[in-house]
Amino acid sequence: MRRRAVTPIEVEDVLYAHPAIEDVAVVAKPDPKWGETPIAFVDLKPPLTPGADAAPSEDELIAFARARMPHFKARTGYINHLCSW
Numbered sequence: 001m002r003r004r005a006v007t008p009i010e011v012e013d014v015l016y017a018h019p020a021i022e023d024v025a026v027v028a029k030p031d032p033k034w035g036e037t038p039i040a041f042v043d044l045k046p047p048l049t050p051g052a053d054a055a056p057s058e059d060e061l062i063a064f065a066r067a068r069m070p071h072f073k074a075r076t077g078y079i080n081h082l083c084s085w
Contacts, residue, residue, distance in 0.1 A: 006073045011038045014068045020044050020056050040065075 015024045019027035023043040044055050054083040
């Protein structure tokens with residue numbers, strides 16, 4: 001069976017398209033099934049105005065990325081974690 005890799009730059013490019021993301025870094029994390037899986041560290045932009053909508057949740061960012069990645073690269077668990085640093 002041929003493995004289909006997801007490169008960090010592919011995930012970064014997708015996440016940078018989100019309007020709330022200021023900066024993102026994606027690195028490989030060991031995974032027992034796939035060998036490695038991407039993990040994203042996200043720095044969110046500050047709200048433009050006081051009282052603006054809350055920052056997107058981790059689930060919202062994951063859904064955003066999965067909706068924009070090829071289906072075979074957006075398996076459950078492929079994007080493990082997004083957080084502010």
